[in-house]
Amino acid sequence: MILERSGPGMSLLGFCQWLEKTPWSIALHESLWVYPIVESLHVLTLSLFLGTAVMLDLRLLGVTMRGVPVSEAARRLLPWTAAGFALMVISGALLFYAIPVRTYLNIFFRIKVVMLILSGLNVWCFHSTVYRRVAEWDLDPVPPRGARVAAALSLLLWAGIVVAGRMIAYNWFDTPGVH
Amino acid sequence: MASLLPVFEWCENTAVGNAIRGSLWLFPVVESFHLLALALIGGAVLVVDLRLLGLGLRRQPVAQLARDAQPWLAGGLVVMVVSGILLFLSEAVKCYYSAAFLTKMTVLFPAIVFTFTVRRRVAADDETRVRPLWRKLVALVSVTLWTVVAASGRWIGFSG
Numbered sequence: 539m540i541l542e543r544s545g546p547g548m549s550l551l552g553f554c555q556w557l558e559k560t561p562w563s564i565a566l567h568e569s570l571w572v573y574p575i576v577e578s579l580h581v582l583t584l585s586l587f588l589g590t591a592v593m594l595d596l597r598l599l600g601v602t603m604r605g606v607p608v609s610e611a612a613r614r615l616l617p618w619t620a621a622g623f624a625l626m627v628i629s630g631a632l633l634f635y636a637i638p639v640r641t642y643l644n645i646f647f648r649i650k651v652v653m654l655i656l657s658g659l660n661v662w663c664f665h666s667t668v669y670r671r672v673a674e675w676d677l678d679p680v681p682p683r684g685a686r687v688a689a690a691l692s693l694l695l696w697a698g699i700v701v702a703g704r705m706i707a708y709n710w711f712d713t714p715g716v717h
Numbered sequence: 718m719a720s721l722l723p724v725f726e727w728c729e730n731t732a733v734g735n736a737i738r739g740s741l742w743l744f745p746v747v748e749s750f751h752l753l754a755l756a757l758i759g760g761a762v763l764v765v766d767l768r769l770l771g772l773g774l775r776r777q778p779v780a781q782l783a784r785d786a787q788p789w790l791a792g793g794l795v796v797m798v799v800s801g802i803l804l805f806l807s808e809a810v811k812c813y814y815s816a817a818f819l820t821k822m823t824v825l826f827p828a829i830v831f832t833f834t835v836r837r838r839v840a841a842d843d844e845t846r847v848r849p850l851w852r853k854l855v856a857l858v859s860v861t862l863w864t865v866v867a868a869s870g871r872w873i874g875f876s877g
Contacts, residue, residue, distance in 0.1 A: 578871045584752060585759020585867065593760040596789065603764075603785045606777055614774045618767065700756065701749040708745065 554638035566636040573636055580629040587622025588696055590615045598689035600680030607676045608685075612669075644712060646705035653702065657695040664688035721813070728809035737807035744807055751800040755867060757793035761786040762832075762863055765840055769856035771849065779852075783840035794829075817872035824869065828862035 548556070557563055566573055596602040597611045634641050641647050668684035675682050728734060737743045765783050767773030774782060805812055812818040839847055839855045 574872075574875045578868055581752070581755075581871050582864065582867050584756045585863075586763065588756035589758070589760030589763050591760075592756055593764050593786075593789075602789060603774075603777075603782070605781060605785075606774060610776065611774065614776075615764070618763070618773065696756075697753055700752050701746075704745055704749050704752060710741070 554642040557638040563635050576629050576632045583622050583625045587619055587626050590619040595689040595692050598681050598685045604679035609672050609676050644706050646702045650699055650702040653695050653699045660688060660691050725809040725813040728806050731806055734806035747800050747803045750796055754793045754796040757789060761790035761793060766856040766859050769852045780841050815873050815876045817869045817876050821866055821869040824862060824865045828866050
């Protein structure tokens with residue numbers, strides 16, 4: 539157990555240590571069925587969330603659904619992506635809540651969080667720049683370079699996020715004696 | 718009937734099986750490809766199934782969407798099967814005793830056959846000739862079969 543120096547407010551590690559002692563966290567951690575079910579939901583939702591996002595990215599790369607206007611693909615698919623994302627965040631938060639301290643200290647979890655932030659920035663950049671002028675290239679079979687770069691970045695980041703997420707289960711680089 | 722256990726034991730003792738089992742990082746790396754293929758297959762299947770249900774890209778012709786999604790579905794399945802065989806070789810004996818593995822294999826074959834026969838035919842057919850109810854049923858069967866395959870697949874990791 540690491541004891542944090544007391545300072546103003548609560549450190550992130552201190553917060554995780556407090557979280558770990560809450561009854562529901564212990565119950566979730568020790569549950570025979572609920573934890574594996576939540577984890578399965580997290581994995582299966584990949585097909586809904588990332589699946590629809592990948593199809594949209596592939597459209598932006600101009601390698602599938604070339605006859606579908608980009609704005610229509612986005613308008614029709616993104617609600618499903620968003621629903622999948624909500625399930626991902628809820629199940630992911632529960633998985634973190636079940637094992638807060640080990641997860642917080644895990645290098646793969648930290649890599650995943652950084653890539654999630656980068657992925658969010660990529661979405662924001664895309665929507666505030668090249669997608670604003672989508673009307674000009676909506677019907678192009680192969681969208682402009684900016685859109686293709688954003689789509690490629692998105693695919694790379696999400697692949698990295700999936701791999702890092704899978705690796706959280708491994709403790710190769712965990713700090714010994716903390717949990 | 719003779720037990721299949723010797724076959725599974727032979728699989729586990731292949732050079733590939735031993736190499737993956739003996740390595741710290743090979744199993745999770747191969748599994749990561751299995752998961753990425755899950756996302757790709759999920760997208761390629763859902764785009765068409767949602768459309769068959771009258772959701773998603775419902776202003777687009779089903780046949781065209783199915784044609785567009787087909788190579789990504791096929792490519793995803795190839796990655797899935799290759800990575801799946803590698804994972805299986807590394808822990809074949811565990812799979813032999815796993816009810817989840819048996820469930821997955823039992824549902825996987827009808828899922829693949831259904832996808833490349835009934836579903837393919839219905840998606841490619843002229844929309845005026847196939848009743849909407851029939852199309853929706855095909856989409857629901859497709860989503861259900863693949864969900865059972867994915868869920869029982871995940872459960873192999875929890876068993877044994």
